[in-house]
Amino acid sequence: GNSVTQMEGPVTLSEEAFLTINCTYTATGYPSLFWYVQYPGEGLQLLLKATKADDKGSNKGFEATYRKETTSFHLEKGSVQVSDSAVYFCAWGGNTGKLIFGQGTTLQVKP
Amino acid sequence: SQTIHQWPATLVQPVGSPLSLECTVEGTSNPNLYWYRQAAGRGLQLLFYSVGIGQISSEVPQNLSASRPQDRQFILSSKKLLLSDSGFYLCAWSLDRVYGYTFGSGTRLTVV
Numbered sequence: 596g597n598s599v600t601q602m603e604g605p606v607t608l609s610e611e612a613f614l615t616i617n618c619t620y621t622a623t624g625y626p627s628l629f630w631y632v633q634y635p636g637e638g639l640q641l642l643l644k645a646t647k648a649d650d651k652g653s654n655k656g657f658e659a660t661y662r663k664e665t666t667s668f669h670l671e672k673g674s675v676q677v678s679d680s681a682v683y684f685c686a687w688g689g690n691t692g693k694l695i696f697g698q699g700t701t702l703q704v705k706p
Numbered sequence: 707s708q709t710i711h712q713w714p715a716t717l718v719q720p721v722g723s724p725l726s727l728e729c730t731v732e733g734t735s736n737p738n739l740y741w742y743r744q745a746a747g748r749g750l751q752l753l754f755y756s757v758g759i760g761q762i763s764s765e766v767p768q769n770l771s772a773s774r775p776q777d778r779q780f781i782l783s784s785k786k787l788l789l790s791d792s793g794f795y796l797c798a799w800s801l802d803r804v805y806g807y808t809f810g811s812g813t814r815l816t817v818v
Contacts, residue, residue, distance in 0.1 A: 627803045638712075638796055638809040639750075646804050684750070688803035692738050692757075698749035 597622045601685050601697035608675055608704050616670040616700045618659075618685035626687040628652075628661050628668040629694065633682045642670075642683070675704045708733035712797045712810030719817055725770075725784040727813050729797030732778065737799040739780040740807065741772055744794040756780060792817045 602617040620626065627646045631639040643652030648663035657672045668685060685697040712729045719725060731737050741753040752765045754772035762772050769788050773781045780797060794814050798807040 627806065629806050631807075631809075636812075636814075638812045639798075639807075640809070641806055644806055686806075688800075688806060690803060692800050692803050693740075693752075693755060694800070694803075694807055696750045 597687070597689065597695055599685050599687055599695050599697035601683075601700050604682075604699075604701040606700060606702050608702070610677055610704055610706050611674045612704075614670070614672040614675045614679075614702070616683055616685075616702070618668045618670065618697060620666050620668065620685075620687045620695075622666070622687055622689060622695075624689060625663075626689050628659070629686045629688065630657070630659055630668070630670050631684040631686060631696075633684065633699070635681070639684060675702070677704045677706050680704045708799075708808065710797065710799055710808055710810045712813060714813060715811065716814045717816070719787050719815065721789055721817055722786045725782070725787050725791070725815070727782040727795055727797075727815075729780045729782075729810055730778055731780075731799045734778070734799070734801065736777060737801060739774065740798040740800070741780065741782050742796040742798065744796060744812075746793070750796070754782070787817045789817050791815065 598621045629644045630642040632642045633639045643654040645652040645661035651660045659670045682699045684699045686694040688694045709732045740755045742750045756774045796812045797810040800807045
């Protein structure tokens with residue numbers, strides 16, 4: 596069936612380090628792909644999205660490229676800050692409009 | 707602009723008591739609506755979704771129910787809460803797969 600797999604966390608980095616959170620999906624058709632971020636005690640916020648192959652979503656220094664050939668949508672940031680500490684969710688959306696979420700990856704950035 | 711309201715923000719309820727969580731959306735019509743639960747340190751579990759008034763789909767069998775009495779109102783209920791119902795409940799709305807979801811701020815439910 597359709598699914599999303601994220602790398603397990605927690606991911607612990609020092610400030611200004613490079614971040615990669617891997618995300619791969621299994622889906623039929625041409626889904627839209629999303630990254631959401633959840634700060635402690637809050638709901639999820641849309642971080643970025645890509646709606647077709649080779650699209651690059653970007654926001655707040657984060658980027659992810661929709662790779663259809665590898666069915667991946669890895670999240671990257673060149674230099675993380677302590678304020679980036681949060682849980683990150685990868686998700687894909689099919690024709691029904693319903694999103695399938697990965698299990699979430701916790702990022703901890705230390706000063 | 708569209709906004710989503712979810713309340714209450716926190717709730718402590720005894721086992722066996724009823725539950726009603728409400729979610730309303732403003733600024734859009736005929737949205738798809740969703741209820742998710744997030745257990746501590748865990749991922750998101752889709753509980754219910756609705757594509758229109760009175761149309762509810764349940765994803766997992768459980769002690770909860772949902773209703774959509776108006777186009778932009780989505781209610782999560784239980785007649786008798788269990789300890790296992792504790793968690794962080796999130797409401798979300800969407801228009802289509804390209805748009806994605808907009809989430810409410812969540813309700814932290816603790817059943818004691």
